Each structure stands twice: as structure tokens, then as C-alpha cells.
Amino acid sequence: MSIYDVIFYLFAILTIGSGYLVVTSKNIVHSAFYLLFTLFGVAGLYVLLAADFIAIVQLMVYVGGILILLLFGVMLTNKVTDVKIRTGTIHIIPAVIGTGLLMGVIVSMMLRTNWKSEPGELPFTTTYGLGRILLTDYVLVFELLAMLLLIALIGAASIARRDNE
Amino acid sequence: MLTEFGKIFIFLLLAIGFVGIALFAAKLIRPHRPTKEKLLIYECGENVEGSPWVKFNIRFYVVALIFLIFDVEVVLLFPWALTYQEFGFYGFLVGVIFLLILGLGMAYEWRKGDLNWDRTKPNIPELSKILTNKNVSNVKIDEQIKES
């Protein structure tokens, strides 16, 4: 087992383990904190997949942005009576069975399919390449994203502001 | 092979290891004498009233929200900043349009006052509101003082 593999397993376990804790922990703030580790683990996986830029974007946007927003959201919307923030769960048993099945199906599908698996010649640094793609193939998407963000910004802010005057 | 990210990872592990070792070393030395009072939450020596885990100020949330959008924006700009010179003016224009669109969002937020932290005006104590009974004199106070 090479060092690469070790690190992969480490990150995989980190991701899945904390992912499990995210969905099962009773306290929603705990969930959010566990999500931090999941996201971090995923970022690690990205690095292993030679997507350094994406990994860092993951860190920056997910950990630095979405997670914080989620945390603030949690703190804002949850009525905390004493100590624990409990989130109710519904129909655990059917859900476990269902998702278990789903997982089985997907995993087996993934494994059965004969993916054309040949490590591509990815440039080691991807940022530059991504920049070129953005300015050529995806230039429209790029601008559209700006529009999307604008709309998201205005929309979210005005929804959040609504009748808060 | 140790990639550059591998080094960073080692660095992270080292940092965590260091904290672990330091805390462990401290554990070997430090005393441990908890008492009931000691384990109370500190609040200037008073009894804690209510939990801090209450619903929080919406302002923090709005800040985080605006931040998130801008964060995403600058993230997208990084690849652009690296490469736009290659495309000359066209490349620049793409970025500037992107920027301007978001600048518009910013301007909108500014106008709408979402960038202000709190929208309530601080209340200036007005005597007529504080005093409940009929009050004839107050107006006169001012006038008379000015005269004298």
C-alpha cells in the first residue's frame, strides 16, 4: 500500500465518518461542525485527484462560506431551550432500509460498470487551465454565473430582509 | 513521492501533533482540583441567566450571506486573473463585466441598507415620553434658560 493509498483511506474515512455523524447526531450545531470535517475530507480527496484549485475552492467556499452561513442560520433559527438543540427524526427504520438499499444499488452499479479508467494527463496545476477554459469554452457560463450570483445576492438578501423593518 | 500538498498535510499533522503533545505535557504537570463553583460558567461573578445559545442577531447572518456571494465571486476571478492577459482586451472585458454585474449587486445592497449593521435608530431619551404626567414646564425651561 503506497502512501497515496494511506492518505486516500484517511480522507475517505474522515469524510464518510464525519458524514455519518452529520446525519445522525442529535444536536444540529454538532452536525454543522461535523460537516466541517466532511468538507475538509472531500477537499483532501480533491487534492488526491489532482484538482488543487477545486480543493482550495472547496475549502474557501464550503468551509469558509457555506458552513459559516449554515452555522449562523442554525443559531438564528433554532429555538434553543436549555442545552441541546434537538432535531427530530422521522421514520428512522424505513429510512435506514431505504437508503441502505439505495447505497447498495449505487455502489454495485458503480463497481459493475466498466469505466474507461485511464489516468489522464492532467496538468499538475489546474488553475491556469481552468482560467483558459473559463475564458474560452465557458465564457457564457462565466457571465451567467455572475448573473446568477447577482440574483442570488439580491434574492437572498431581500428574502432575509423581508418584513424585518 | 511527496507532493507539495503532501508537505502541507504533514505540516497540518505536525501542528495538530504539537497541540496534542503540549496539552498532554500540561496534563502531566498541572493540578486538577475541580470544585462545583469552579466549573460554573463565568459571567463576571454573577449567576448565569439563561443560555447563550439563543437565536442570534440577523445581522451576522446577512453579513455571512453577502460574504458568501462575494467569496464565490472572487474565487471565480482567480483563474480569470491568471489568464486574462493572454486574451488581451477581450479577456479583460469578460472579467470586468463579471465584476460590474456583482458591483451592481453591491450597490443594490448598499442602497437597500443591507450593509448597515443595525437599522434601528438609537433612542434619545425624550422627557415628554419618560414623564407620564402632564408637563407644562419643560418647554419653558428651555426658553427661560435661553433668556437668562
Added chain:
Amino acid sequence: MKKAEAIFEILKNKFPDADIQIDSETPTEPIISIPPKRVYDISLFLRDEEGLLFDSLMCLSGVDDANGEKIKQEDDSEIIKGGTLSVYYHLYSVSLKHKVTIKTSADRENPEVDSVEPVWKTADWHEREAYDMFGIIFLNHPNLQRILMPYDWDAGYPLRKDYKNPEFYKGMKVPY
């Protein structure tokens, strides 16, 4: 500018039914005494009346007159029965620059005085202090509770002349 005597005349005319007196014997300042249950009316009048305009209450002090009957307890301490507790009001008019001293006395056993908190906001804490120290009860005060002493102090009113220290407060010895 009005002298205390003039103010006394005005008050006398305005409130003929109330027992208002002036004590000009003290060498330093004449004191107008008014009945405790009329304090509110009179002070409102003093504040708002043209020509008086006492817009600020400089000081409000409770006093234990200690003029009752002194009874010796077996442990050598005294308690005082009967007599009065007084409240002194020192008023000042910022606009007209004159001052006056008003006094009211209430029975020691049932010391009830009108609150002037609605007239001068500053009286709020002063009255609480007087309550805290002397046990004078100010009627219509919005928040009459102890202010300087601990809220759960139950050993009486310390500035009364016959106050006696408790031995312990929450496990702490009080006397030296």
C-alpha cells in the same frame, strides 16, 4: 427668585385644605413641612407653576427623627416606638435660580409617603435608597426595592437609629 416664605404663602393659598407649615427657626434654611399624602400634588404644582418652576430635585433624604419612645431591650439595645420618619426634599429651579426645602413626616410604624418619581425622575433611586435605609414606603413608586443593600437583606433598615446588625449573612459573620 422667591424666598421660602413667599413660596409658603403660595402653597398655603393653593392648598388650603392641607396642613402646611413653615419652620423658619433654623438659622440656616427655612423648611416647609407638608403632609405625606399630599406630596405628589404639591410637588407637581411646585414644578409646573409659573413663577415657581422647580424643575430639579437636588436631593431627597430620608431621616429617622428618633423622636419616639425609646424602649430598652434586655440585651442593652434600644428600639424606638412611635415618632416619625421624615423625608426632606431640596428643590432647585434651574430656570429661576431659587431653592426651597420641603419636609414631610410620616408615622414610624406606617411610613407611607407619596412618591415624586413621576414628577422628578431622579427621585427614583433616591426614594429607593430611602426605602432601603429607613423603610419609608413611597406610594406609586414603580420599582420600590432595595438598592444598596442586598435584595434579600432581611435584617431591617440600617439607617434607623435602632438598627441592630444580624450576626450572620449567608454564612458570613457580620460584626467584627
Added chain:
Amino acid sequence: MYELLKDIFGNDIIAYIIGAALPLFVFILPFALFAVYLERKISAFMQDRLGPMRTGPYGLLQTIADILKLIQKEDITASETDKKFFNLAPYLVFAGSYAAFAAIPFSGMYIGSNVDVGIFFIVAISSLVVAGLLMAGWASNNKYSLLGAMRSAAQIISYEIPTVLIILTIVMVTGTLSLEKISQMQTAYFWNWMIFGGAGWGLTKFLLFPFMVVAFIIFYISSLAEVNRTPFDIPEAESELVAGYHTEYSGMKFAMFFLSEYANMFAVSAIAVTLFLGGYQSPFGYLGNTLGISWLIPIEQLFWFTSKGIFFVTIQMWLRWTLPRLRVDQLMAVCWKYLIPYAFVNLIIVGIITLL
């Protein structure tokens, strides 16, 4: 050196740890202690005092005594805290702030990790710190802590935007994200530094100069805010929130926050130096070049880098002991209403200039 160690151990990880990571650690830790001492001395001199005098000569051992004492202190975890996260938070904060050092080029030869997206990485890893602070504040179950952590998080994330915008400006000029490359570009003499418009003698250089100064000021201000220094130290504002997010922390855990705070100060200064002031480059050529001793150059570089870094740390302290602190809404206003628009405009102008 690294190669040599690799040969000896036959394993790059161990070689790396011994050759690069540990020395860096060994450098940063004492630095934090030294910075605390420096701060106390500087503040003392500014206030016509003497500062620590009695522990060691001129109080030099003061911070060592402090840390030794902190080791001995009892570690209180109050009964109502959220213990798991309460204990986890120092790790996150410490790791987050120390990992940033991995990508900082201390000299031409000496860089923890020459990762291609270096500067971007540093910005991103600091979000770990934000999460750590929030965790600390929330887990403490203390109102001051939580308020402090909230403020802290809001502040750090907000000021990330102007920081990143300025970094973008630099990236546009240099065309690279690697701190190593940025440093190399500003080689040899101080007029090649980024703040003076970078290398080369074209018209661009002179046009860029004023905007680079503006960029530098914005960057410096927002980096102050990122490390919670006065005038942006409201999260731990003593006069309001007692000690902010680390109110409940005692003993060694507190020391971890403390160390990472000072390490952070150096980190942001180092970034400012790298981006604008030539990084590890000497302002007036190298002695090593003149004398023809090539191994001297990295040492000189290390010297220049640290002294520049410490210089800016000193300025941070200077500011701290001069200024009052802002209120939380003003803090946000400074960021959103002043720094970001300025940085925005600056970015566009620099973009136009670079196209010329």
C-alpha cells in the same frame, strides 16, 4: 539539504519533516514568544514605561516564564460546556494558523511547500480558523465567548473580501499564484518590489505605483482585521466582552490560542511582505553575490524576510498601542463601504494598466 536528508533516510516524509517542517516550527514557536515580549516592550516604551524587567535580563525570559506557567495551570472545562468541541477548537485554530506558514517562502531555498496556488491556499486555510473560533465560542456556552466568536467570524470573513481582491490585483500583475514566483519576480533591488510597480522600467511601472500603494494600505488594514488586532479587536475587546471567544479557556488551551494569535500576526505580515515588499529579496543586492559565496544568499534572504516580517509586526503593535477600537457596525462599514469599493476600483484600474 533536503536531498541530502532524503538520501540519508531514504524516505522523503521523514526527510521533509526533519529538513523543512520542524525547522519552520522551531522558528515560528519562539517567534510567537518573542513577539509577545516585543509587544510588551514596545507598548511599554510607548507609554513611558519599561515593560518586563525582572525576569531574566531586561525581562527576556518573561514569555518563557509565561508559557511555563501556563503549562502548570489547571485546565478548567466548565461543566456546562460542550466538551468535545471545546477541546477540539484549539486544535483547529492552531492548525489553521500554522498551516499557513507552510506556503510562505522564507527564502529562496526554504519554503515549506511550494504549492502552485500558494497565496490562494493561505487565504483558504484561514477559514479553518474561523470555524475553530466559532466552535470555541459556541462550545464555551458563555455569552461573552459566543458574542466574541460571532463577531470574530463575521469580521474575519468580511475582511477576507478586500484581502482577496487585493491579492487578485497582485495576481493580475504577476500572473501567478505561487508566492515563490511572486518573490522571485521582485528580485534584487527594492525598486523592483511590487509596491513600486514591480520589475521592469516601463510606463506601467510608474502608473502602477500609486495604485499599488493604495492596494498595500488596503491590504494592511484588512490583514489587521483578519488577525483581530486593534483597531479591529472587537471580538476580544476587553472593555466589552471580557476576553472574547477564549474567555472560558485556561491553561495550555488558552496558550494555544495565544500562540496562534501571534503566529497569525507574523503570517499576515509575511504575506504582505511577500506580495508587496519583495518577499525574501534583499533591498540592495546580496552580499553573497558580491563575495561569490552562494550559500550565503539563502541566509541573507531569511534574514531579510524575517526582519521585514517583524517590522510589519511591529507596526501592528504600534497601531495597537495608538488607536482606540471600532464598534462592530463601524467595523463592518469600514470593510463593506470603504475597503471593498476602493479595492474594487483599484482592481479595475490596475487591470487597465496591465493591458497597456
Added chain:
Amino acid sequence: MIEVGLNHYLVVSSILFSLGVYGVVTRKNAVMVLMGLELILNAANINFIAFAKYGNFGLGGQAMALFVIILAAAEAAIALAIVLNLYKTFSNVNVDEIDKLKE
């Protein structure tokens, strides 16, 4: 043990995906549902990037992942704003209860 390859990543991603689904299905709290969604999106992203590497599609996969992240951010912002609004209206962020309240 086989060397880590595409399949490993796919397995991780599908497990993460199922966890996400589990979260979405079982949790009542809207914010929790959102977290589940984030897990799902992350799982998808792992796939994108894994295929980008092993499937030799160049950087297209990564660009896709980048867009997904950005969309996720926008989605999170809007969704949380909506959650907030729900909260304003119903003082509650439990999805089923809100369902009931609507009637």
C-alpha cells in the same frame, strides 16, 4: 489490496450520497435537510473530479465541479434565506410541521 483507483472514489462518493439522502429523508429540520443536500452535492462533485482525472476528459470535469460549488453556494444562500423566512412566518423550521401549518 488493489491500488486506489476510480472505483474507490466512486464508492466513497456513493456512500456519501446515500448518507446525504438519509439525512434529507429523516431530518425534519430544514437546515438539516440543507446539510444533507450539501453532502449530496459533494458526492456528485467527487464523481466529477474523479472522472476528470481517470476518464481523461481534460479539465471539463473540474470546471463542472467548480460550477457546482458555486451553484451550491448560491443555493445555500437562497435556501437559508427561505428557511429564515419560514422561520419568520411559522417560528419553526421543521418541514413537516410547516406543511401542516400551511393548511
Added chain:
Amino acid sequence: MKQYFKNTWEGLYTVFVGMIITFKHLFVPSVTIQYPSVKVPLPERVRNRLYVNMDDCIGCDQCARACPVNCITIETVKSLPEEDLGKTSNGKKKALWVTKFDIDIAKCCYCQLCVFPCPTECIYMTDVYEFAEFERNNLIFNFATLTADEAEEKIINYEKMMAEKEAQKAAAAKAKAEAAAKTKKEDNSTEKNNGKEKDSE
């Protein structure tokens, strides 16, 4: 808009001004007094620990009465007629044995009120301020020069004398009842005091 730029400018400018001021102070010599090694001389009127020059004290109790916090305890015994206690430096005759002169310096508020009434100027405040203690009882200073035994002795002497006097008086009293009763009263009261002291010892 103008306000906007003005704010920016003012912000930067005033910060700069402040920085210059603090920078200047870097080079202003510090005003610190390095205490344990350097001790500045205190002005002569300084009010610190009390000192009583017992040679001069006549035990008049004035200081104790002036003290607002009652932290001076003085007990005295009349000397026997044949004993000569000497004179104080300003020529007052001493007539009392000071058996106890305690100042509880822990209670003292250093107001100096006790100093002024002293007829012989033997109680005064010194410039000693370094007397921190681990035990509070060490802060009670005994100035009385007599040892406990001596004090005991003086009291006994005095009592003896009083007893003798009493006997004489008793004899004399028969002759002049009224006058004797008056003196007796006084004596009794002092005696009572002395008796009390004895009990406490």
C-alpha cells in the same frame, strides 16, 4: 460623496497623527521608578506607618479618642507616688504606666487625626510603608514598653495602693461621709476598669 472621501482621509490622517505621537514617545525616557532597587525619597509629611515614641507618651488617651476608627487601644495604670516615671522631652510629667498601647495598623486609615492632639508629639507617622505580612495578626503593633509581667506588676501595685488608700479613706470616711463618697465613686470606676483588664488577661 464628499463626506465619503473626507471620512477616508480623516481616518487615515488622524491615525497617522496618533502614530507620530506614540512614535515620539518611544524615545521619551521612561518615568518608571524601578522600585525594589530604586526608592524615591518620600516627602517629609508623608503618612505611613504610625510610630509611638513611648518614652514621651504620657498615656493621656487623646490620640485614641481622636481616632475615627478606634484602632488605638490604650490602657494605663496610675503610677505609685513614689515611682518617678521621668519627664517627656517637652517637659511634661508622666504620671501613668502605659500597660498597653496597641495600634491595629490593619484597621488604621492613615488619616493622621491621632497625631495632632498629642500633647507630647510622641505619636507620629513615619515613612515606612513596607510591612506587608502573611498573617494579619502581625499587623497589630504593640508599642507598650512594659512586658506583660511588668504590666501585671504595675496593676497589682496600683491595686495594692488603692486598697491601702481605701482603707485609709474608710477610716477617714466616718468623719467626712459626703466627700468620701464622692471620691470613692471616681475610684471605683477606675478600679472597675482595672478589674476588667485583669479578667481579660
Added chain:
Amino acid sequence: MGLLDQQFSDSNIVITKAEDLMNWARLSSLWQLGFGLACCAIEMMATSASHYDFDRFGVIPRPSPRQSDIIIISGTVTLKMALRIKRLYEQMPDPKYIISMGSCSNCGGPYWEHGYHVLKGVDRVIPVDVFVPGCPPRPEALLEGLLKLQEKIRMETLRKKSV
């Protein structure tokens, strides 16, 4: 169970050295709980100000009791305050020290006789290490008290005290 909780029956050179080092660290870095009660607090502030400079001794005020080693009771302790002081003291992590500064906290000071609301000596609620007399003590006196305390810490030992 940390080292400081242990008590060694016999002393050896290692313990003595470690002890010395630890005592040295503790005595040179006494962080003070920033907290003043009355007039003495003003003198305490003057002590931290430029002329006397507490910082020379390594004493810096920390706002939170969790990070402080020494509490200087500087002023009159009233009954209302006493319980809070006790709690604040309790909330400090061990090892911790107390300096009682001024007559009031030593024994009630000028208020010992008629002070119906004054605690007559802070040692009635918490154990005091050093009493600094004075009303208020000069800053030098406080510094001297601190030196006394340092002396006391220097003598501290891990060895079992012979009973």
C-alpha cells in the same frame, strides 16, 4: 493526576530542580485578574501605570479569571460583593494566589466598627496569602507585597509537608 497534585515523600535532585523551575515560572508570571473594588483600586491602577509599572514584574491584567493567577482584593469587600469575590476566586484555575490590599480587605479597615454592610476582612471568605497594609497602600507597598508573595511562591514545594 498531574504532577502538581502529587506529593513526594522524599526529595531528590530532579524534583528539587523541577520545583525550582516551576516556582520560578509561576512567580515571574503572575497574571492578575483585572478587577478593582474601591479607592485602593485606583492605587492599583497607578501601580500598573507608567510610574510603577506592574509589567516589570510580569504582572498583566487579564479580564477573565480563567487565565489569571493572582487576584488582588483592592478595596472594601461588602457583603453583597463577598459572594461574587468568592466565586471569582473559585473560578480561577489552580495554582492561584491572593493579595489583600489595603485596610478594608485586611479587616474592614475604617469600616470595621459601624460597617453593617462591610465584610470584616476578606480572609473570611477566601484564603489570603499576603496582607498589604495601608489605606490606600502606596504603589510601592503593593509592589513590596508582590515581592513577598514571590518569596512565598519560591518556597513552595512538592514535597510532602511533614506533619
Added chain:
Amino acid sequence: MAIKTEEMVLNMGPQHPSTHGVLRLELILEGELIVDVKPHVGYLHRCFEKHCEAMTYPQVVPYTDRMDYLSSMYNNFGYAVAVERLLGIEVPERVEYIRVIMGELQRIASHLVAIGTYGLDIGAFTPFLYCFRDRERILSLFEMTCGARLLYNYIWVGGLSHDLHPDFVRLTRDFLNDFKPTIKELNNLLSYNKIFIERTANVGVLPLDTAINYGMTGPNLRASGLAFDLRREDPYSIYDRFDFNIPVGEGTHGTVGDCWDRYYVRVLEMYESIRIIEQALDKLPEGDVTSAIPKRIKPPKGTIYTRVENPRGELGYFIISDGSLNPFRVKVRGPSFISLELMGELCKGHLVSDVVAVLGSIDIVLGEVDR
């Protein structure tokens, strides 16, 4: 329904870096917004009034020192004036002049603490130490004169405990000359600093009519725009002989009566005090300072309410004498007591940080609030 942040009760104090002693503020917050502030006082209640009843008249003086420990001189001054009026005695000229000099020096010292700690509250540490450095020089002047640094027991009924030290006049002049540039420096460092102005201007605005109704006095009232100073309005001692201005708040950077005004009025008052001291030093007559001190103070039966302008405002002594050696009742009307009452009103609608700014600007001394 607007989103309601839950109300949170946050304690500030009794142990808190910025409550200036042992004050407990109970803040009711909505997020960071203040809904209400409830001050809880009494943590320093030292039973002053009870002590007075057990003391003789001269013995009360040391206790007045301990009331407002930042302006002990002035407390002595006020008490002396009150008892003198009760006794109906005149004091020698020299005594009056020295009293005024001491009182004004004390005012400077007290304002220095107020300004310094205010800087500290806003987050600037250095001005605090500069202020204390200068204050130290005033303290050494006091120490030279009466031997104590903080609690002087200097101004007695009918006179003074000591005459001036021979060097006093020279040293005081030196100090005043050195001090004037320091105020300027302080202004540049703190008062005109943009951040400081932003923090204080338009915060905690106190309109005049409210101030009067609440009985606010001293710099706090003057900052609201009324030139009301007891030294002018109701002259005691020899204040009518000096030429000085009464600084009032002008709302330079915000509204009249905001924190900045309250702060700046104090700065300006220091200039005025310097002027008064200089005039007094010029005119200082020779004479004996202890001659008028009565051997036994036994005032006639009666009451007196006397007020003086202490650095914080109107310090009133209400003394009832029953003709014995001890006062029957002494009530003190402390300016801080009244100022603190207003805290709640002033803070409403502000942020947590502003509480500190408002509290610092009204400059309270807990010893006087609780007595």
C-alpha cells in the same frame, strides 16, 4: 411577524474591566442591540451615613475622602463648607485660596482619570497611561502638602491640616506649564482621532430637559448645552473672584449632549482649572491656615444643605445637627448616583459596545454612588 431574536440577559460586572469598579449592569440584549440596561448598585455600599452618625464632626472628614475617592479633596471641601455654614464661621483668606487651588488640582486629577479610563473603555490603552503619568505629578504635589496620595483628610472644618509646602507654588507652576502641551498631545492622540469620534459622537445623546429632570449636574449637564456651574451659579468659597469660562457641549462632531461632548467638556474644563489655579497662585495671600479651626465643633441645632461643584457635578451635603458633637444625620447627594440612574435611558437602542462608551462618558465613581 418580524424575526424576533431572543432576548438575552448579559451581565456586565461586578467584575468587568470597564465598569469602573463594582457595578453590575444587567443588559437585556436582542442580538447585540440593547433593549434595556438595569444598573445594580450597592456592591460598594460602605455605610458612610451610618458612620457619620457615630463620629464627631472632624472625624467625619476622613470618611468623606473615601466616598468619591477620585476627588477626595473636593469632598473634604464640600463637607468643610457645609459645616462652616452650619457653624457660621469665616475662614482666613489663605485657607480659601489654598482650598481653591487644591480643589482645582483635584479636578484636573479626577478629569485625567475620567479621560484616561474613557480612552481605555474605547480601547486606547496608551492615553490612559499618559493621563496617569500626569496625574502622578499632581498626586506628588498633594503628597508633599499633606502626606497622602489619594485620601488626604486635608481640608478641615475651619482650616487646613497643613500649610503649603514651601516648594509647592513653584512646583505647581512647573507642572501647569508642562501640562498644557500634554493636553494638546492628548487631544491629538485621542480626542480628534477619527475612530474615537466615530465611537463617541452621536452616542448616548442626552437632551437638556431630560438632563435637568434627572437632576444631572456637572460636566454631564454642561455637555447637554447649559452653562450651569455651581461655582458661578451658587458661589461658595471664593470662586466669584476668579475669571474662568464654563465650557458647554457644542455638538462639534455630532449632537449636543453626546458622549464626545461629555468627554470634551472635561478636557476643556482642565484648561479652565489651570486658569483658576494660576490666578489663585498669583493672588495667594500669606497667613495662618489653622487659626480658625474650632477646638470643639458643636454646631447649633439646625439643618443645612450645601452643594459644591465637584469634578462630577453637584455634591450636596445635607447635615442635620441636633446640637451635639456628632451629626444627627448626614446625607450625601452624589453626582454619580444621579448620573448612573440615567444609564438605562441613554443606552437603549444602542449596541453593546456603546454601553461602555456611555458609561465611561458619564464618569461615575462607585464609591460615591454607593457611599
